[in-house]
Each structure stands twice: as structure tokens, then as C-alpha cells.
Amino acid sequence: MCSGGFAKCLGISLIPLAIVCVLCNILLFFPGGTSVETEHITVQVWYCGGILGSGLLMIFPALVFLGLKNNDCCGCCGNESCGRRFAMLSSILFAAVGxxxxxxxxxxxAVSINHGPQCVININGTEKEWGYPFLNGDYLSNTDIWTTCLEPIDAVSWHLSLFSVLLVMGLIQIALCAVQVVNGLLACLCGDCCGGGDGAV
Structure with missing residues (x-):
């Protein structure tokens, strides 16, 4: 497969991952699937890692990768493949952004998974308030203490599941962008890989 065609496959893979990350981050604004006051939403949700990091920022490299297959740069310095090599080189920069x-x-x-969600907890058996009962990360190995969170219902599993998806999707995106860095370097250094002398990458 040509390096441009391979990059297009990477771009196609990145787009659904970005959409999933955006959706997960949006769902995190509704802990346990319920609407709460803004000050009761876990603070890391407001950092918008899934919307900004794995979402919007990932669209740029994805679109660039998609366009490499049909790149029709006219070349430079008398070298027909020079323009295409430059396009592959620029894709490395966008991969770095990704x-x-x-x-x-x-x-x-990762930080949010370790800290756990904000939820309603008992203070002294009678009073209730919003807080972060799992800041030490113990809840990850002891599901029995999940009942410490009284409201919203299923807030812990909701928080853990969605942030875990964001974590895994982010790692996959990093791997795909890293692969494009290698792909782009090889295309720049080694040139054409399709044969036929048409200069296609």
C-alpha cells in the first residue's frame, strides 16, 4: 500500500474515534445520566479532554491524512515528487498536533479516574453534601465502597466507564498518529513506494 493510501486509512480511523470521544465527554456532563448543577460536575469534565484534545484537535490531522492519498502537488525544483514529499512531511507536524x-x-x-467522581456523600450519618470521596483511588480495587456515593445513582460506574473509554481512545489515537509520523518520515526519505514512476505517494 502506498504511504498516501495508508495515511488515508489512518485518517478514516481517527474520525470515528474523535466522535466517540466528544460524545463521551458530553455524557460526562450528566453524571449517572441525570442533570445536576454545574458546580456539582466533576472538575476534570470541564477540562474537556474528549471534546478539545481527542475531538477537535484530532480532526485536523485526520483531514490532512485523508487528503494525502489524492495529493496532486505539482512538484518543485524540477522534481515531480517534491511537492508530495513536502505534503507527507507536513503530515508529521499535524500528527504531532494529534x-x-x-x-x-x-x-x-487518568487523573479523573484516579480521583473519582463528585457525588453526594454522608458526612456524619445525617448531613449530606457534595464531595470527592475517592481521591486516593481506592475505589478502583474495592467496588464495595462505591455505595459511599449516594447520588447521582450509578455516578461512579458512569464516571469510570466514560473516562476509561476516553483513556483507551486517546491511547489508540496516539498510536495511530505515531504510526503516521513513521509513515511520513519513510515517504520523505524513501520516496515513492507504488512503482510505475508516477510519483504517487
């Missing part, structure tokens, strides 16, 4: 965006989402997700 890595940065997905990396941001991964960090936010």
Missing part, C-alpha cells in the same frame, strides 16, 4: 491533543485527553482521563 499526539498532543490525545495526550492531553489521556492525562485528564
Amino acid at each position: 499526539v498532543a491533543g490525545a495526550g492531553y485527553s489521556v492525562i485528564v482521563s
Whole structure:
């Protein structure tokens, strides 16, 4: 497969991943599937790792990768493939943007998974207030303490599931963008891979 065609496959793969990340981040604004006051939404949700990092920032490299297959640069300095090589080189820069965006989402997700959700808890058996009962991350290995969160119902599983999806999707996006960095470097250094002398990447 030509390097341009391979990049297009990577771009096609990145788009649904970005959409999933945006949807997950939006759902996190409704803990347990319910609407709550804005100050009661887990703080890491407001960092919008899935919307900005793995979502919007990932659209740019995805579109660039998609366009590499049909790149029709006219060349430069008398070299017909020069323009295409430059396009592949520029794709490396956009891949770096994708890595940065997905990396941001991964960090936010990892921190949020460790801290746990904000929810209603008992203070002294009678009073209730919103707080973060799992800041030490113990709830990950002990599901029995999930009942500490009284409201919203299923807030812990909702939080953990969606941020876990964001974490995994971000790691996959980083891997795909890293593959394009290697693909772009090989295309720049080695040139054509399709044969036939048409200069297609």
C-alpha cells in the first residue's frame, strides 16, 4: 500500500474515534445520566479532554491524512515528487498536533479516574453534601465502597466507564498518529513506494 493510501486509512480511523470521544465527554456532563448543577460536575469534565484534545484537535490531522492519498502537488525544483514529499512531511507536524491533543485527553482521563467522581456523600450519618470521596483511588480495587456515593445513582460506574473509554481512545489515537509520523518520515526519505514512476505517494 502506498504511504498516501495508508495515511488515508489512518485518517478514516481517527474520525470515528474523535466522535466517540466528544460524545463521551458530553455524557460526562450528566453524571449517572441525570442533570445536576454545574458546580456539582466533576472538575476534570470541564477540562474537556474528549471534546478539545481527542475531538477537535484530532480532526485536523485526520483531514490532512485523508487528503494525502489524492495529493496532486505539482512538484518543485524540477522534481515531480517534491511537492508530495513536502505534503507527507507536513503530515508529521499535524500528527504531532494529534499526539498532543490525545495526550492531553489521556492525562485528564487518568487523573479523573484516579480521583473519582463528585457525588453526594454522608458526612456524619445525617448531613449530606457534595464531595470527592475517592481521591486516593481506592475505589478502583474495592467496588464495595462505591455505595459511599449516594447520588447521582450509578455516578461512579458512569464516571469510570466514560473516562476509561476516553483513556483507551486517546491511547489508540496516539498510536495511530505515531504510526503516521513513521509513515511520513519513510515517504520523505524513501520516496515513492507504488512503482510505475508516477510519483504517487
